[in-house]
Amino acid sequence: MVSKSDVGIILMNLGSPDSTAVPDVKRYLIEFLMDKRVIDYPWLFRKILIEGIIVPRRAAQSAKAYESIWWEEGSPLIALTKQLQTAVQHDMDIPVEIAMRYGNPHPEVAYNNLLRKNPDLKEVIVLPLYPHYAMSSYETAAEYAKEIYLKKKYTFKLSVIPPFYDEPDYINAVAESMRPYMQQDYDYILFSYHGVPERHIHKGDITGSHCLKVNDCCHVRSEAHKFCYRHQVTITSELVAAKLGLPKDKWGISFQSRLGREEWLKPYTAATLEQLPQEGKKKLLIVCPAFVSDCLETLEEIAVEGKHSFMHAGGDSYTMIPCLNIHPLWVKAVVKYCNQIMETTTV
Ligand SMILES: C=CC1=C(C)c2cc3[nH]c(cc4nc(cc5[nH]c(cc1n2)c(C)c5CCC(=O)O)C(CCC(=O)O)=C4C)c(C)c3C=C
Ligand SMILES: [Fe+2]
Numbered sequence: 001m002v003s004k005s006d007v008g009i010i011l012m013n014l015g016s017p018d019s020t021a022v023p024d025v026k027r028y029l030i031e032f033l034m035d036k037r038v039i040d041y042p043w044l045f046r047k048i049l050i051e052g053i054i055v056p057r058r059a060a061q062s063a064k065a066y067e068s069i070w071w072e073e074g075s076p077l078i079a080l081t082k083q084l085q086t087a088v089q090h091d092m093d094i095p096v097e098i099a100m101r102y103g104n105p106h107p108e109v110a111y112n113n114l115l116r117k118n119p120d121l122k123e124v125i126v127l128p129l130y131p132h133y134a135m136s137s138y139e140t141a142a143e144y145a146k147e148i149y150l151k152k153k154y155t156f157k158l159s160v161i162p163p164f165y166d167e168p169d170y171i172n173a174v175a176e177s178m179r180p181y182m183q184q185d186y187d188y189i190l191f192s193y194h195g196v197p198e199r200h201i202h203k204g205d206i207t208g209s210h211c212l213k214v215n216d217c218c219h220v221r222s223e224a225h226k227f228c229y230r231h232q233v234t235i236t237s238e239l240v241a242a243k244l245g246l247p248k249d250k251w252g253i254s255f256q257s258r259l260g261r262e263e264w265l266k267p268y269t270a271a272t273l274e275q276l277p278q279e280g281k282k283k284l285l286i287v288c289p290a291f292v293s294d295c296l297e298t299l300e301e302i303a304v305e306g307k308h309s310f311m312h313a314g315g316d317s318y319t320m321i322p323c324l325n326i327h328p329l330w331v332k333a334v335v336k337y338c339n340q341i342m343e344t345t346t347v
C-alpha cells in the first residue's frame, strides 16, 4: 500500500494550439487529426487526407475561430483547466498538475513536475476530463497517459479514473449549474454533445450486435454501454433532466461539431437549431455537458454560430449555459473522485 502523501494528481484535458497563429494551429490540427483514435483510417491514407487536404483547407479558418475566442491568458480551455487545477489544489494536500492530450503541457511534463515536487512519488492518478467514453476523447487521453508512462519507464504506479457520466456528484453539478438559468422564461433545453462518427459507435460495440442495431439500443441493457458514447450521453441527460424535474417535452439531445462527409450521431445540433423555432420552441437554453471546460466548441460554435442560426430561423431568445469550469460543486466532485481512488490504493 502507498502512503497518501506520496500520490500526485493529473487533470488531463484535450488541449489547444499554442497560439492563434496559423502554423501553430496547423501543428495542433495535424497532431489531433493524425491520432488513430480520432480519424481511424490506415496511416498512409490518414497522412494524405489530413496533411494534404483537411489541414491546409481548415487551418486558416480554425485560426480565425480561435482568434475570436482567445483570452489574454491564451486558450480558454487551457486557462480554465489551470483554474480548475488551482481550485482542486486548494482542497487537496497532494500536488495537482494538468496535462493535455494534444499540444502543451505534455503528460511527460506533468509527470516530471509531480516527481520534482515529490521525489518519493509512488502513485499518479490521472483524471481525463471527459465524462463520457469515446474512442476519440476519453480512450485516447487515457491510452496516451499510459503510453508516455510506459515509454519513460516511471516507477510510480499509474491509475486512471473511469468516465463519470452517471456519477451523482457530476450530475448534481451539471444540474445545479443549470438551475439559475432556468429562472428565465424558456420553452426548451437542448443538451448539445460533441458528435462522433456512427462508425466509431459500431467499432466500440463489444457485442458486435447492439449499438445502433437494436431498437432503442441505449435503453436496452447491454455490456456495450460501458464503451458507448451515445448510451452514456443519453443517461447523463436523463439523470440531469430528472434531477431538475424537466418534463419530457421540455428537453432534447443533439450532436455538434461534425467534420467530413461521414454519418455522425444524429440529430445534428445545427439542424436542430433551425428546426426548433418552427416547432414553436423559440426561447432556448443550451447546455454542453460533454465539455467540462468552455472551449472553441462552446464559445464559438454554440454561443456565436448556434445563436445566429437559431435567431435567424425565428428564435426569440437563446442562452448558452457555461460549462462546469470551476463551479464549486464540480471542484468538490473532482476532489471526491481523486480521494475515492486514493482510498482504494493507499493507507
Ligand atoms: C474526426 C474528428 C473529430 C472527432 C471524432 C472529435 C471528437 C471529440 N472532440 C471532443 C472535444 C473537443 N474537440 C475540440 C475541437 C476539435 N475537434 C475536432 C475534431 C474531432 N473531434 C477538431 C478538428 C477540433 C479543432 C477545432 C476545429 O478546427 O474545429 C475541442 C476544443 C479544443 C479547444 O482548443 O478549445 C474539444 C474540447 C470530444 C469530447 C469528442 C468526442 C466525444
Ligand atoms: Fe473534437
Ligand SMILES: [Fe+2]
Residues within 6 Å of the ligand: 210, 211, 212, 217, 218, 224, 225, 228, 229, 230, 231
Ligand atoms: Fe450503444
